[in-house]
Amino acid sequence: MTRPRLIFVLAGEPSGDVLGGRLMAALKAASGGVEFIGVGGPAMRAQGLDSLFPMEELSVMGIVEILPHARRLFARMRQTAAAIDAARPDCVITIDAPEFAHGVAKRIRDRAIVRIHYVAPQLWAWRPWRVHKLKRHFHHLLGLLPFEPAWFARHGVSCTFVGHPVIENAMMAPEKNTFRQRHGIGRDAPVVCVLLGSRKGEVGRLAAPFRDTLARLKLAHPGLVAVLPTVPNVAALVRELSADWPVRAIVVEAVADKPAALAACDVGLAASGTATLELSLAGVPLVVASRFAALTYLIAKPLMRVRFANLINLILDREVVPEFLQGNCRADILAPALSSLFGPEGARQKEAVQPALKQLGMGGRPPSERAANAVLDIIAGRA
Template sequence: MGQRMDAPLIALIAGEASGDILGAGLMQSLQARYPGARFIGVGGQEMAAAGLESLFPMEKLSVMGITEVLSHLPELLRLRKQLVRFLLREKPDVVIGIDSPDFTLPIARRLHDRGLKTVHYVSPSVWAWRQGRIKGIKKSIDLMLCLLPFEARFYEEHQVPVAFVGHPLADRVPLETDSAAARRQLCLEADATTVAVLPGSRGGEVGQLMPAFLDAMVVLNRQRPALQFVVPAANAARREQIEALLAGHPGLPVTVIDGESRTVMAAADVILMASGTATLEGLLVGKPMVVGYRVGAVTFAIASRLVKSEFVSLPNLLCREEMVPELIQDGLTTDAIVASVGHWLDNPDKARALISRFQAVHQQLRGGASEKAAEAVSALLERTP
């Protein structure tokens, strides 16, 4: 492989929209360092706009869920083989897989075995479950780029080269949240105490959580008639699902909004939400929250054996202690939800203490993730083999 460090050939592989955004940011920061760099691989519109020559459309990789993946498996394996052949022929100076670990890490393994430098951007949740995967990751990559500090600590303990780069979302979300402006934007009552209810973005998730959330909303409404509830629907199908459930409670003061989940959270006094990446947004907008998690009994029985993590929500994982209530599986009861939401509404001093802790975490995650990622990739590029 010839040294072309003034104009490196950089390969990037993204499989979904969030990876496309991360990839584009990283490419722009690498371009500032290497104006002559050329980018090849697979990406979406954002990466194409930043100058990526994509071997095939990223949408071919964007399948979700086990059943969908199985039906697309022959095609996914064919694309993976095509990509590996292409990259072995082109011999880029570095190959960067972005998220989508089930697709990108096996590619990294094959390329790494053939002497190419490989990077993975966005850690899979190895610290939480299937920890044995760390051995395979160690053999597949030269560098892991982590968005969160506790992930970096895990890789350090397992002697995998790692750089903590922070979270791009922390740079995009302002440090101060203007709740009044968010309420105006959503046409909500300015002075009413507001509870945002986020039952998740997938159908199964909404089916498991929304009935439990709804029962609690009915009790809260009876206890505190002045409360207003606002629910963001992730898409048209979720809106239909949520409205069908709400139809049984015609008197409930609920506003359903299309999308705008971050604005909805910003408008709230307390958030009742599904566990997932949205809990990080809740932390970044600085809101007290109650986190619910419920899956099918069989899935839970399997997952609870595999999971090694003490907490399920990112705020608790990032603060390394139970800052917000986590109501898991059978613990997700009407009484528990009502008590947990009430706790934040009735203890403004505790809510303020939580918010100031969240702001400290927000500061820690800020600071130009794309720039830090480019710096770490650049150090790897310039390291002589």
């Protein structure tokens, strides 16, 4: 009797955990039999994963921020590589968390195990020379962006475009008033979605300027309500920092409640990242605003190779979604930009983002299904 495929799946942060959970479900549906081991969070555990250690230990971002945790992270790399050696899986799939993923892949690259990295690192944006290390460590990449396979092919790296995961979220979008009715928000009340990010440092840096922005915004939009979708590892901090905000603030932690929360909003104020795409797909016009640790920004800025932080702008090669970074992330700049989105400017943005969303896979097969089929094809090709 042929044993089921054994796949080691490793996620390092909440967004990767969601990707991993969906990929595991799609692999089960697409294959005759598959078993999983690895590291993940609640979404992957819901698919039957017994995580080697808490995924939250890996949720560290930034050149400077990672230094205090380096010893523990290296120990977890060694533990993960040892677990892979002991299990001898058919395939190792690392999801996002590129620094940790590279550390693990380096330790197992001499093994006869297929190594796939899901969420191709954005080397086209900065540090493109790292593609050579990527080529040594992984057999194949799964890309979220339509231009990535061609870029990586020019550098000798195999990459398959599977579509962006936010497309899958949009396939289950609820009706706008579901969330409003549940929370006693009037049909005509102005509602702003506030996305502070998924890491504690990011949340800490953005809470004050976002609070001050809402204080100004409510003067032009009485009855303003803020909806704050967040993730478990920063939910307590988000609740603490938003407790004294000048508007009603509703914190939404459950993943299942997030689509309804986004659909209820009129405009969005978001840290740069995947969440900005979720707002665009939900039909919510937004502004992007971020502050990075000063030293991290100082080191990273000269290495950047792109004009924009937001993927919609990047794909369209023009600023459709306004971006306010570092010194421009201020209430006196953000409030009028947000206020304009309650009017015709918001409608214009919703129309302008559509070509980019189609390029990301809107209207096609679910990205998790495409990713699962790619994984099985890659394993079969190397079996």
